[in-house]
Amino acid sequence: MSEIGKNLVVISGPSGCGKDTVVKHIINTDPRFVLSVSATTRSKRPYEVNGVDYIFLTSQEFIGKIAGSEFLEHTLYCGNYYGTLKSQIEEKVAAGKVVVLVIEVEGAANVKKVYPDALTIFVAPPSLEELERRLRNRGTEDDGTIKQRLFKASEELGFKSSYDYIVENNYVEQCAQSIIDIFDGVK
Numbered sequence: 001m002s003e004i005g006k007n008l009v010v011i012s013g014p015s016g017c018g019k020d021t022v023v024k025h026i027i028n029t030d031p032r033f034v035l036s037v038s039a040t041t042r043s044k045r046p047y048e049v050n051g052v053d054y055i056f057l058t059s060q061e062f063i064g065k066i067a068g069s070e071f072l073e074h075t076l077y078c079g080n081y082y083g084t085l086k087s088q089i090e091e092k093v094a095a096g097k098v099v100v101l102v103i104e105v106e107g108a109a110n111v112k113k114v115y116p117d118a119l120t121i122f123v124a125p126p127s128l129e130e131l132e133r134r135l136r137n138r139g140t141e142d143d144g145t146i147k148q149r150l151f152k153a154s155e156e157l158g159f160k161s162s163y164d165y166i167v168e169n170n171y172v173e174q175c176a177q178s179i180i181d182i183f184d185g186v187k
């Protein structure tokens with residue numbers, strides 16, 4: 001088994017399914033896990049902190065890092081670039097941590113190609129209606145963006161069977177515990 005691959009947990013799920021809250025819960029309750037902080041060209045939401053939630057970059061900076069082969073994977077999602085920096089993974093695994101990547105389906109498939117031992121988990125919303133309600137309650141996207149993300153969500157749900165495991169997010173604590181149990185069961 002590759003040392004890096006077996007220490008990676010890749011989480012995907014449609015925007016608004018609550019995966020970020022679930023992952024924060026895992027990281028806050030189990031010190032073995034740390035987050036891979038992705039780079040993005042999307043604009044920062046008011047509550048987000050640069051370097052903690054994302055590394056916010058200009059398109060020019062992002063393209064420079066693509067050219068420098070600094071990404072393990074990157075993609076264009078709803079008009080913005082997102083990518084996992086190799087340095088995030090390598091440094092954190094070398095420090096003895098299990099690194100959690102919260103990335104969309106194309107990125108997850110690309111990580112699995114490079115690291116077949118990585119554990120991939122799809123977090124599914126209870127339903128598309130509930131997903132829309134959560135997205136609207138979050139209040140961080142305008143109507144056009146919500147529609148675009150809902151369309152993307154139904155597309156993403158079609159990929160869930162390619163993941164090692166699917167976990168439904170009804171309750172944050174329960175969903176987080178299921179993910180930890182799966183990791184402990186397969187590692």
Ligand code: 5GP
Nearest residue numbers: 015038039075077082083084102103104107
């Ligand atoms: P959001 O804009 O809602 O923070 O993220 C949009 C989507 O991009 C989410 O599905 C999120 O998981 C995904 N994402 C975040 N970081 C990365 C990354 O580094 N690579 C890929 N492929 N997707 C990412």
